Amino acid sequence: xxxxxxxxPLAGAQxxxxxxxSDRTRAAILRAARERFAEHGFERTTIRAVAADADxxxxxxxxxxxxxxxxxxxxxxxxxxxxxxxAVPLADLPELLxxxxxxxxxxxxxxxxxxxxxxxxxxxERAAQRTREMFAAQVAPAVTEVLPPRAAARxxxxxxxxxxxxxxxxxxxxxxxxxxTKEEIVATLAPAIARTLGx
Amino acid sequence: xxxxxxxxPLAGAQxxxxxxxSDRTRAAILRAARERFAEHGFERTTIRAVAADADxxxxxxxxxxxxxxxxxxxxxxxxxxxxxxxAVPLADLPELLxxxxxxxxxxxxxxxxxxxxxxxxxxxERAAQRTREMFAAQVAPAVTEVLPPRAAARxxxxxxxxxxxxxxxxxxxxxxxxxxTKEEIVATLAPAIARTLGx
DNA sequence: CCCTGAAGTCAACAGGTGTTGGCCCACGGG
DNA sequence: CCCGTGGGCCAACACCTGTTGACTTCAGGG
Numbered sequence: 001x002x003x004x005x006x007x008x009p010l011a012g013a014q015x016x017x018x019x020x021x022s023d024r025t026r027a028a029i030l031r032a033a034r035e036r037f038a039e040h041g042f043e044r045t046t047i048r049a050v051a052a053d054a055d056x057x058x059x060x061x062x063x064x065x066x067x068x069x070x071x072x073x074x075x076x077x078x079x080x081x082x083x084x085x086x087a088v089p090l091a092d093l094p095e096l097l098x099x100x101x102x103x104x105x106x107x108x109x110x111x112x113x114x115x116x117x118x119x120x121x122x123x124x125e126r127a128a129q130r131t132r133e134m135f136a137a138q139v140a141p142a143v144t145e146v147l148p149p150r151a152a153a154r155x156x157x158x159x160x161x162x163x164x165x166x167x168x169x170x171x172x173x174x175x176x177x178x179x180x181t182k183e184e185i186v187a188t189l190a191p192a193i194a195r196t197l198g199x
Numbered sequence: 200x201x202x203x204x205x206x207x208p209l210a211g212a213q214x215x216x217x218x219x220x221s222d223r224t225r226a227a228i229l230r231a232a233r234e235r236f237a238e239h240g241f242e243r244t245t246i247r248a249v250a251a252d253a254d255x256x257x258x259x260x261x262x263x264x265x266x267x268x269x270x271x272x273x274x275x276x277x278x279x280x281x282x283x284x285x286a287v288p289l290a291d292l293p294e295l296l297x298x299x300x301x302x303x304x305x306x307x308x309x310x311x312x313x314x315x316x317x318x319x320x321x322x323x324e325r326a327a328q329r330t331r332e333m334f335a336a337q338v339a340p341a342v343t344e345v346l347p348p349r350a351a352a353r354x355x356x357x358x359x360x361x362x363x364x365x366x367x368x369x370x371x372x373x374x375x376x377x378x379x380t381k382e383e384i385v386a387t388l389a390p391a392i393a394r395t396l397g398x
Numbered sequence: 399c400c401c402t403g404a405a406g407t408c409a410a411c412a413g414g415t416g417t418t419g420g421c422c423c424a425c426g427g428g
Numbered sequence: 429c430c431c432g433t434g435g436g437c438c439a440a441c442a443c444c445t446g447t448t449g450a451c452t453t454c455a456g457g458g
Contacts, residue, residue, distance in 0.1 A: 021435065025436090040322065041321070043242040043243055043322070044322060046414085047415080048414090048415080048416090056435095056437090057436065057437050057438075058416085059417080059419090059437075059438085060435080060436065060437085062417060062418080063436085067416085067417085068415095068416065119321055119322060122240070122317075122318055122321040122322070122366070123239065123240040123242070128370070131371055131373070132372070132373055132374065135373060136374075140375070154387055156367065156375025156379065157364070157376065157387055157388055157391075159373065159375065159376070160360070160364045160366065160367040160376055161359070161360050163363050164358075164359040164360050164361070164362050165356070165359045165363070167362055168359040168362055171320075171321050172320055172362075173331070174334060174358065175331065175355075176334070176354055176358065177355040177356065179355070180355065180356070185356065188356055188395055189356055191394050191395075192356075192360070192391040192392070192395040193391070194394075195390050195391045195394040196387055196388070196390075198387075219404095221404080221405070224405085224406090245444085245445070245446085246445080246446065247444090247446090256407055258406085258407075258408085258449090259406065261446080261447060266447085267445095267447090
């Protein structure tokens with residue numbers, strides 16, 4: 001679902017890796033943008049701040065991405081990287097899900113992608129729609145394939161539980177949640193999700 | 200925890216109800232502010248828009264609340280209205296919690312209070328702190344009183360699940376969650392929360 | 399009646415925003 | 429050597445924001 005367009009097929013000054021100069025600054029802008037969007041959301045992130053982080057002029061951001069919204073779209077182009085679920089026994093699914101998302105959220109270096117989406121989707125309709133699309137394109141199909149229909153109908157509430165975890169732990173930073181270790185969360189949330197699915 | 204200060208003790212033009220003129224416009228401002236904050240969050244809500252909704256001049260908002268942040272604080276002064284939990288049997292607690300919050304969120308006319316808080320807390324540190332305080336002041340004490348210690352330690356994850364429901368249903372509006380009826384949600388989420396608590 | 403103080407209006411300021419267009423520099427191929 | 433082009437910078441525009449202060453209305457008590 002990558003929308004990154006590899007245009008400019010004409011030859012230009014190329015790096016040793018075959019990467020153009022512009023590709024590196026483009027990547028620098030994107031990295032800075034993801035970080036800012038993840039921490040402050042769409043409205044509070046300014047083009048000027050992103051540019052400063054990437055050590056370039058604000059107008060360069062416009063040159064590369066055209067508009068703040070298109071920069072945002074580019075930053076939202078993420079992949080949940082859900083593992084292949086057809087191989088795992090049904091009974092292991094809940095724990096695998098909880099562990100997978102905890103690992104992604106707490107990876108080091110942090111992979112801001114999901115937090116960008118979540119933080120922004122709450123106040124930005126464009127991001128909200130992206131979230132719904134991502135769910136429909138990546139989560140729903142992967143899960144309905146391996147679940148009995150009755151359980152698949154509850155996948156919405158499973159998402160609610162997982163997103164609620166991200167919300168309280170990483171965005172609201174509620175002590176009652178941040179105090180828990182990864183293992184404690186897995187141990188108590190996985191059974192709850194199993195119960196939600198009825199498996 | 201009401202921070203509303205009833206100053207201006209001097210007599211003034213009073214209404215039949217004993218309410219000053221200013222009290223009515225103050226209330227109108229607050230109502231408009233809550234609506235805007237609930238729908239668009241802190242950053243996207245402008246003083247001018249609130250004033251327009253309340254049919255007054257923007258400078259009046261400043262006169263009454265001093266600052267946008269103080270208006271925000273006033274709008275955040277909410278009460279979860281948790282029922283007395285000491286009376287209910289432990290086994291009924293999960294269903295009661297789910298039902299209580301669903302009822303509050305879907306009350307008609309809508310009571311924006313909780314949505315203001317949730318929508319804003321994600322991008323506004325001040326609101327996030329308020330949320331943590333509200334949790335610590337209202338949820339934690341009411342629940343730890345009636346729960347065995349082992350279950351009380353998991354109240355954070357219960358909040359995560361309830362807030363996750365609000366997030367996906369009212370803010371992100373994910374079809375897989377909005378499609379469910381209130382009763383369906385109660386029927387599948389309450390057992391999951393019971394499992395989380397281990398009761 | 400006037401006159402005081404509260405309630406409300408108007409116009410402006412100062413700062414920050416996304417966005418634009420003109421200019422400059424480096425550099426590699428002719 | 430020139431010079432065209434891609435990459436980058438600077439300064440400005442137009443707009444919107446929170447906020448302020450001076451002015452007007454208006455009701456009611458002396």
